[in-house]
Amino acid sequence: MSETAVNEMSFEAAMAELEKVLGQLERGDVALEESIALYERGAQLKARCETKLKEAEEKVAAITLDGDGKPVGTRPVEGL
Structure with missing residues (x-):
């Protein structure tokens, strides 16, 4: 097991360690x-x-697209 605090892990690191844990x-x-x-x-x-x-x-849901489907900005997402 990693010594890294779970709340500091990236998604990829957490997923990789979870796979190891499940394997064990x-x-x-x-x-x-x-x-x-x-x-x-x-x-x-x-x-x-x-x-x-x-x-x-x-x-991803907060990305605003223009008429051509190109991203033009983002809108605030509640809680972030």
């Missing part, structure tokens, strides 16, 4: 206590990925 849990070759710690870390990583995806979706 699926193999089932870790002790019970470590499995619990991995599960907890995995839940945090999943939440981080969901948050980062939601932020990206909101930014």
Whole structure:
């Protein structure tokens, strides 16, 4: 497991670590206590990925297009 705080991770870093965590849990070759710690870390990583995806979706939705479909600016998105 990474020592990086989950709330400081990029989407890509969180997703990569989540995949590693899932792989370890699926193999089932870790002790019970470590499995619990991995599960907890995995839940945090999943939440981080969901948050980062939601932020990206909101930014994309805020892009304003002109008549030709070209971006001309953005509008404020509530909560950002």
